[in-house]
Amino acid sequence: MSTPLTMTDIEFVRLPELTQRHHLYLYRENSALLRAAVRAKVIRHAELEGRELRDILTCPQRVVRSRPLPPGSQAREGSSRPRGDGWPGFDNGDASAELSETRVLPSLHLTVAEPSLLGETLAVHDLGDKTLAHPPIDDIERALDLISRDAGLQSLCLLVPDTHEVVQTDAWRAAVETVGLIEEPKVTPEDYLLVARTYFPQSRLGDLSHLSENRRFLSRLRKFVEQRTCTPFELSLQIDLIVLGEMEGGEFRSIEQTETKRRRQWVLPETLRRFLDDRDGASFSALMQLVDGLHHDRMLEPDEILTRLYRATTTTLESRDKRYRRLEDPLHCVWAALLLANEGSFLNGNTFVAMDCLCQSYSRASEATPWFSSRDGWQAIAPLIEIAPAKDPSRLDRARLELQRALRARLEAMQEGGLDWFNCLISLSESGDTTRSSNEQRVIAIREVD
Structure with a gap:
């Protein structure tokens, strides 16, 4: 991938070698069937080049949020609470009070921009991982701007669900034009076989590679895909359901x-x-x-x-x-x-x-x-x-x-x-x-x- 390209994750995991420093992976919400494989390939390539894996850096950031006030509370609070700097964001003419606090949050911009004693390193972050804290949107845009200008000192692999707000930003589009995009495809009657054969060896039920040439099984899958466009994960569930519900010993x-x-x-x-x-x-x-x-x-x-x-x-x-x-x-x-x-x-x-x-x-x-x-x-x-x-x-x-x-x-x-x-x-x-x-x-x- 010497020039920026948009390719499917299936094509990406089959590449013999990688040439880009940064990688952007866009996956379907509630799918990401090959997310682990994409991450593993990027990390393995970085290790071969001598780039060590690093954690996402953090820094204190001011977070402002609005808190609705109960009806009728303005008059009561106006007489009992001090006004001005003692209550940040307080406005007598507003129906809500702004609360601000300083929190330590991850920073992709700092991670990409800061030098390291280890030389160039690789950071991996998944914006769809609900177990992690995530940077604010402006921090993500600043990191993407560094990537699009090739001004980052460290490399980044960013995994993003297709519903994330950053996908609609100019910074995202500029970064994609610069480094390319790895994208999880929708499954259609034209490519369902490729997706299924990618899933078979790593299925949740063990190696199902023997089904690659089972015409009756593949016909059942095709009928499922023809009824609706689905994600790779939904197709994998249908494969599991057919195997569990209609087959025994590899036969229907x-x-x-x-x-x-x-x-x-x-x-x-x-x-x-x-x-x-x-x-x-x-x-x-x-x-x-x-x-x-x-x-x-x-x-x-x-x-x-x-x-x-x-x-x-x-x-x-x-x-x-x-x-x-x-x-x-x-x-x-x-x-x-x-x-x-x-x-x-x-x-x-x-x-x-x-x-x-x-x-x-x-x-x-x-x-x-x-x-x-x-x-x-x-x-x-x-x-x-x-x-x-x-x-x-x-x-x-x-x-x-x-x-x-x-x-x-x-x-x-x-x-x-x-x-x-x-x-x-x-x-x-x-x-x-x-x-x-x-x-x-x-x-x-x-x-x-x-």
Whole structure:
């Protein structure tokens, strides 16, 4: 890429070598199927050239934000609060008060502009990563301006979702004209095969390269793409659904076998229980097919699917199903805690993806007591110390409350040393010995659904 070019991420990861110092990667919101591969290729190329990976530098920056005032509060505050410099941004004729604060934020401009004792280095930043703090828009534009003028001392790989506001700026367009653009494509009937064959070797279900020449499978994929333009990630989900729901041993099941299997899978408690006990590929596949069927075949909304998962899990914890005449596995409590902690992923994201991540997390937990003593464990069960019913509860609220109570009862009954802290806090909460100052935030927050 000696001259600025716009290319797909599929083309980029196949390049034999890179010649640009800076890289701009534009990916689709909620997709970015090859984001990790793009990042890895840029870093590997920098290492070959002797450029070390560096962190994004930070600096204090003044942040101004508006805070709406309650109706009628101006008159009250006007008589009790001092005016002028004591209240930055305060305006008697305005219905809001500006609050300013100095915060330490990442700075792409500083990262690109500052020299380093290590010589030229590489910094990588993903503006779509919700776990990171991000620079303000003007700082990003200043960094892009350095890149477009080839005035930066350090190199930068910037990954940007296509919905980010910087994409609409002149600084972004100038930088793209200078260094080119790596872009995640939309999947169309013309290029779906290229995207699918790129995904097959790295699929979430293992190496599926054998499907590259399966005409029936590729025909199913083409029909899916012809119905709608999709992102590469959505195509990868469809590949997983076909493999899990319609294939066995690399071959399609007969229509009769598929329909019989679907009818058997409508009962959620049994299917869930088999997965919780067996934790193998067959039980995982059956559970994922069932959840997908509830969503696509029965057209259930995510909140209804989650409600049914809550109730099925409660049934397991309370041992209502008498067909399972053996001691309850403490790991069932781990599943219940993970399910409660991941409610937001089900309601605000993709149900199938949320279910897959949840099952993978459960499969990685080998023992209950060490897991509950871990950071993820105690954060998941801490809200159970104080359980409060929601006002005007919905079906989901009631199902959640039942599961919280069932899980808390199981945890209190467990005679494991790793849960001493939990039982101690329960006792303190029930006796009323816990105290909080009037201005202290609550440590435990029970999320309620309107």
